[in-house]
Amino acid sequence: MLLFVPFLRHLVRYGRLTVIDASGRPHLFDGKPLPEFRPVTVRLHDRRLHWRIVIEPSLAVGEAYMNGTLTIEEGTLHDFIALASENMTRANPRFSFQERLSFLVRRLQQWNRVQTSRRNVAHHYDLSDELYKLFLDPDRQYSCAYFTASDTTLEEAQQAKKYHIMSKLLLEPGQRILDIGCGWGGLALSIARHHDVEVTGITLSEQQLAVARRRAEEEQLSHRVKFILADYRQLADRFDRIVSVGMFEHVGVGNYGTFFRRMGELLNDKGIALLHAIGRSYGSGATNAWIRKYIFPGGYSPALSEVLSAVEVSGLRATDIEILRPTHYADTLRHWRMRFEQQRAKAAALYDERFCRMWEFYLSGSESAFRHQGLMVWQMQLAHHAEVLPATRDYMAFAETSYPHS
Structure with missing residues (x-):
């Protein structure tokens, strides 16, 4: 047999x-x-x-x-x-x-030193800029959108995601903001559009850096937003707010202690941080072998229990944790998958058929992981002192509804 x-x-x-x-x-x-x-x-x-x-x-x-x-x-x-x-x-x-x-052997697979992290990021994020245009929204949001209604478009859901995150930061004029893993600059630019603040976005992708800087110049926001090629371990400044969306999955379980210790060092004494990442509902695990080899080398989506144990010894406090239901990212990936299918011929012209099949497998497999295999998204708010935040969560809803939704 x-x-x-x-x-x-x-x-x-x-x-x-x-x-x-x-x-x-x-x-x-x-x-x-x-x-x-x-x-x-x-x-x-x-x-x-x-x-x-x-x-x-x-x-x-x-x-x-x-x-x-x-x-x-x-x-x-x-x-x-x-x-x-x-x-x-x-x-x-x-x-x-x-x-x-x-x-x-997952710690060895995720042994992400600075140079290793740069190589891993380049593997995925330094692909052709034209590829990501095929399936992402115009703002280049490459993380979980926030669908507030069944008929919400991908563009509306990605905008709602940014507002949802910004509402948890208690942004005020004059603050200095750090965006760790800024991608193509969408969140950093949105923060600068709506608030009189100074934003620094860091990335390890040269392609993303070039696009983010160009966007800041085109929107005449270079005086408020700067983008630099840097690792979170290489910074020596202090910030009033820190935000990181879709980057923590690239840190590696062996570096969680370092990550939160550095976040604590970079965050002012009265500062607030917001971390948005993919997690797993069924406890610790390992990255799918195919995903690790072809899509996200060095990547890992942790269980919250793995994250909280690192936070608790870092000097920071978890002041709010929200679990976004799996359907948010599953629906995001469905939109990406369908858009990629519609633009498949253009992707094949950029690369080849084998690449297209790889990308199809990646998008479909990721969507199924959220629908069937217990992946979800969590947002964790952090601070040195809980007293810097209001006693209730009402301020989040008030801030979120104050942003324009047209």
């Missing part, structure tokens, strides 16, 4: 999956029917997949799709990944030898 047959028979408890092996023989795995999962048929074109799927499933399947040695015969790639994600979660989030081994 082929190795993957008993493996998948044990795994596929929900939905209907047919695998046509490299010899052309079909194998049906018929689990409990669930209305949200369509039947899927995949074909294997490489005999090595008969054993690789068992030994290193996440890496083998992703690479096979990229290389064209696994093709979808019935259903879509998204249907296949959703079905696989749901079954993997119900079976055991660390069900394979590959996942167990990754957990044991």
